[in-house]
Amino acid sequence: MSKHKQELTMRTIKKSKLKKAIIAIEARRSKRPDAPRLKVGQDFKLQRIRQTRDKILVEFLRAGGLDTRKVAALGKQHDAALRRVIDKYRAEAIRRSRKKGTHYSSVMGQCKAILDAADQTNSVSLPKPFLIWATPRSNILSDSQTAPSDSWAKFQISSSGNDSYKVSFYFLWTNPFADGVFIDPFAFVIATGYLKADADRSYLTPKIANVSAEADFFLWQWWLPAPAPIPSASASLGAVSALAEYFQTDSKSKSIAAGVKLDAGSFFVPSSGAALFEVAVSISFLSYEEGMALADFESGNFKVTCPLVAFSVLQSPF
16 A cells, blocks of 8 residues: 555544544443443342341351451451552562563564565555544543554553443554455554452451453454444453452452464455554453452553554455
8 A cells, every 4th residue: 555545544534533433332332232231239139138137247246255346456457468568569560660571572573573574565564553542531541652663552540340441552554456355454462560459348248349451452344334343352461359258358469561462363355445453452340349449551661552453465356
């Protein structure tokens, strides 16, 4: 594809139009998700049953001689010691993030080889995204950069409920050939960050907090009247869960230093059709009964990098 035609396509498909389409699609998906959300912690009847049960059991334990004040005091000591351990771990993760590890160098080495080999006819490389955007709230992005093979985003989010967020890199390619073609797109994601889940002290009712991070690859048939993302590949970046029960707090954390390749498989693009590639990091939260979870891709050198999307072009036999 010529540089002139690519620039013309970029002017034709404006960022504002793309953002508007993304917002509309995400709004529809949030109203009619593929699967209903389970909101156990918000069910009033279940809450009343648990509260009544816990009251009976606590009264029974006290009658049996359990000193709940001493138990609570030991719980506070445990919580303070646990916070020190978690804070120390996070500080070490941030310190290590300032030095690029093998997960970064190995992926960037592959990207350089792909870019050097690309001829933009039978082998195409897209090293710079058209747009970096977050849903359902764009303001979770604290900083971002679009640059050849060095595009990244920073963000930090937390939740005490059942929520999901997505930070996406959008790449655009228009088929310059007279006929439709098959392509086999793949993308790389480099993620450095930190996950933490906290569940407050529980006496009898378990309290849960969970957070997970996933790299996703979506393909959009932008030539259709109502394009929508097609899930094509995904890879787990990490997850943590905290479960508090029996008079104590629980906190779990995990540092992330990962480089993954996402292969989408075969994809057909008609002549002059514009294909949109969305490479995303999706964050999912599930907490109830006073749980809280955090996903930090912002502190220190924490961030998500998407160096390129690439693919081979196979002329259609028909």
